Amino acid sequence: MASDGPSAMPPSTTLPFKSAYERYVDTVSEITSLNIQLAMLETCSHTKLGEFARPFSVRFGCKTTGGGSHPPVAHLTPRTVSIDHLYDDNGVNLYERFLRSHMRLVAVTKLAFGPTSVECIGAELALAESYMRAGLWKQCHDHARVAEAILNEDDGVLNSLSPGGSSPLKSPSSMVKGHASRTTDAQLHHARALFSKMGAAAGLFGSMYDRYLHTQDASFQSYLRHLERTMQPEVLAALTTAFQSVQTSLDEINTTSHLVSSGSISDVLLTHNSADVQRIGHYVKSPPTAQGALQITWPELVEAASRATINAARAGMQCKTLLLHGRYHMKRGQVDDAILWLRRAVAGQVVVVGRDNHDMVDYFVAMADALCLKHTQSLQVAKDAHDQSFDKWCLSEEGVAACRNEALHILEDVHQSSRAKSFMQKQKTIKLPSKKEVEALARQNLRDRHQHGGVGSNSHPATSISAFLDEATELYVHVWTLEEQHYGRQDANTAIAYAGLGNVYILRNEPNEAVGYYTKAIDTFEAACDGAVPASAFLRMHLAKVHMHLQRKVDAMTLLHEAATFFKSHASQFLDSETTRRDAAANAIDAWRGWLQLANGDAHVDTPSIYRNMVEAAEIGYGEFSVEAADAMVAEGHYLLNVGNTDKGEEALTAASYIMEIHYGIHDKRVRKLRQEVVSVGAKRKQGEPSSSPLHYSVL
Incomplete structure (x- = not known):
């Protein structure tokens, strides 16, 4: 027990x-x-x-x-x-x-x-x-x-299985699905085929056949109920309404109501608003034969609707495989193959769902990305062709003579400028550059002239490159329209579409248009997410680069500071996730370093707080005793020493040397150099301070 x-x-x-x-x-x-x-x-x-x-x-x-x-x-x-x-x-x-x-x-x-x-x-x-x-x-x-x-x-x-040129309803593959329990009823199938060939009482036999399946074959009934359950409720309701309306018209003229004309039921279904119902109407429509219009029953209509839905699903899946193949080849750098796959995918999906359907977004985005990549690749190919033609031209007699003349002009300019400076400043003549330096400068000047002239002289590559970007721009505009119609204006997906348009206009060398779309993307992200998110912060850093290109330093510094502030706060929210915390802190430090480069010196009023924020971000992301925190302290200490704050500067350098000594050891070159710098700063500070006691160490 x-x-x-x-x-x-x-x-x-x-x-x-x-x-x-x-x-x-x-x-x-x-x-x-x-x-x-x-x-x-x-x-x-x-x-x-x-x-x-x-x-x-x-x-x-x-x-x-x-x-x-x-x-x-x-x-x-x-x-x-x-x-x-x-x-x-x-x-x-x-x-x-x-x-x-x-x-x-x-x-x-x-x-x-x-x-x-x-x-x-x-x-x-x-x-x-x-x-x-x-x-x-x-x-x-x-x-x-x-x-x-x-x-x-x-x-x-x-x-x-299907004979060519026949109606889908009359092909053996689309007949009412054969079932294991109906193998004993093979005589009924042969009899129906015989009566159809003889043209005798086909409608009457079809009615009897349908009635027999509904009343005797339980397995067929369960199969029919399964097909009805797999359909969408609105599609099944539309089929039921259409079949009953055709049956009512047949009852009025005293004919067999179990069989209806495929043309009649197709006409009713084609008038429906749903695209799925219209697809079924096209599927069941068949041309009239010598015996008249094809007659179908309710089970056959349900089977036809199921097969039409399955065929549409299979067509969509075929397009999905083409899309995945295209993305795979684009990831591998096989741009031409990717474009071929994606064009087939887009064309097939347009046939299945239509060009204005939201399901086309993934296809359009992939196609636009491939075209942008093709544009970049074409630019590089054109540049390589120009370089090869220039190198070949330099080896010719004309190129050698041009390089010699350009080098002589450069030497004359340098000689005249050096003589003018020495005469004005009453100094010795400035040393002239070497022969190799002059030749390299001459080749670079000739290369720049050749490249600008070659691009303008050959119109065919420029036309093909602009065609890629024009098509990509059109696709992204259509994607933005579909996303806005489907999700609304204040949604993250719409913001992604704005960012895609900004990327295209960057490639088109239209930075002002790109700035507008990037700004809309940032505003849409923050409106949709009720505040800043990583996507908007990354866009701010990217937009800051565009402002730097346009010589807008103030706007770029503002964007970088906002992005860095977000990443610092984001890192503090993920203290229990090491990688997320580190990546966010690294982005914050990079953004503030870009801000310092644009500040152009230490005279900006916000520079002290920026250095302090970099130290805090490094401590949050990597730890208080990390190498990254030590590097940030070294940068802060150097800044404080430059502005005259010797006490805090020495304190920051001392803390940094202590941390680096823990990581690298006392005999490391970096540690020794930093400690010497700390000692030097301390000595200078003591020399500048007045003696606080009557006895000074210098008398010893």
Whole structure:
């Protein structure tokens, strides 16, 4: 008899049984929840910082304070992102959970629907896309090829079964699906074919055949109910209404109402507003034959609607595989191949959903990115061609003579300028440059002239390059229109479209237009997310570079300071995530260094606070005793010494030398140099101070 003591085994807990379809539903629900969170993190650029920028690096000791492994989506907003939303209790980040869910989805889909079903192909493509979002392009390409192989295999089977030029309803592949329990009813099929060939009572036999299936074959009835459940409710309601309306008109003229004309039902469906219903209307429409219009029953209409939906889904999946192939080739740098794949994908998706459908956004963005990359590649090819032609010209007699003349002109200019300076300043003649320096300068001047002249003289490359950018600009404008119509003006996706337009106008060498779009993107991000997010901060740093190019120092300094302030506060919010904290602090330090370069010296009123902020950011991101903190203290100490604040400058350098001594040792060259500098500063400070005692050490 079992013992009731403390050593007794705990009762075994049996997990409730779930069918493959129930597990499929649970997995889809989990993926939907994770996708909402991941999409928000991606659109706001949280994935560019820390572990999400390196989703599969090794981590140790990742612990969270949250209770559940799946944080509620309702509380996940751009302003309340915490460590609980990035990792679960086991330290697994969101990308890995997303990938594992998709791997499980592929397995349960094969069990629930079969390895060649449309659902299985969609699961393979979803797994490929999840690999792409995680940056694993090789795995993405492999699963896209698996999905493409299944699609091509099924297309080959269907093409071998269907006779050319016949109606889809009359082909054997689109007949009412054969069922295992109906094998004994083969005589009915042969009899119907015989009556159809003889032209005798085909409608009457069809009515009897349909009535028999509805009343006798339970398996067929369950299959029909399954097809009805898989349809969208509005599509099924439209089919029911159309079939009943045609039946009512047939009852009025006293004909068999179980069979309706495919042309009549098609005319009714084509008048519907839904594109899915109109697609079914086109599918069931067939030309009249010698025996009259093709008659179909309700089961055949449901089967035709299901096959039309499946065909549309398969066409969309084929376009998705082309899109993934194009992105893969673009990632590998094979721009021409990528453009070919993406053009096929865009053309196919336009046929499936239409050009003004929001599903076209991913296709248009990929195509525009490939065209921008092609433009950059074409510029580099043109530049290389100009350089090669210039080098070839320099080896000719004309080029050698031109280089000699240009070098002589440079020497004359330098000689005249040196004589003028020596005469005005009453100094010795300035030393002339060497022969190699003059020749290099002459070649550079001739190269610049040749490059500017070559670009203007050859109009064909310039025309092709502008065509790439014109098409990319048109695509991005269309993407912005679709995003604004779908999400509204104050949404992160609309802001991403603005940023894409800004990037295109940078390539078009129109910086003023780019500034306008970048500014709109920043404002839209902050309006959509109720404040600054990493995406808006990154855009501020990028926009600051454009302002620097336009010689707008004040605007650039303002943007850099705002971005650095955000990254510093963002790093302080992720103290329990080492990589996110470090990346945010590094961005803050880089932005403030850019600010100091634009400040042009130490005379700016905000310079002391900038150096202090750099030290604080380094301490937050890397630790108080880190090398980065020591470097920031050294920079602060040098600044304080330059402005005359010797006490605080010496204090900063002393702290930095202590930290560097911990890391590198007392005999390191960097440590010795810094300690000598501290001693020198202390000696100068003591020399400048008056003696506080009557006895001074100098008398000893």
